[in-house]
Amino acid sequence: MPIKKWVFQYLIALPIIFVLLAGIQYLKGRSLEYAIEFGVMWSLISVAIFALRRFYFYRKNIKCAVCNDIPDNN
Numbered sequence: 001m002p003i004k005k006w007v008f009q010y011l012i013a014l015p016i017i018f019v020l021l022a023g024i025q026y027l028k029g030r031s032l033e034y035a036i037e038f039g040v041m042w043s044l045i046s047v048a049i050f051a052l053r054r055f056y057f058y059r060k061n062i063k064c065a066v067c068n069d070i071p072d073n074n
Contacts, residue, residue, distance in 0.1 A: 006054065010047050017043040 022039025026032060057064055 014047050
């Protein structure tokens with residue numbers, strides 16, 4: 001299982017998603033505390049959803065053109 005690859009990808013994605021979501025909430029006029037809380041919560045939820053989906057595809061041996069985790073058997 002390409003655990004190292006996934007961990008590295010999500011360690012990069014998590015802060016990017018956090019900054020994006022928290023920044024949008026802050027620009028919408030929410031308080032900084034709310035924006036940070038929103039960014040942390042929804043970035044963790046979104047990364048968890050994508051990680052579980054990728055793990056499911058890996059276990060079911062479903063090829064993902066974007067992920068490129070499973071070699072092509074042609």
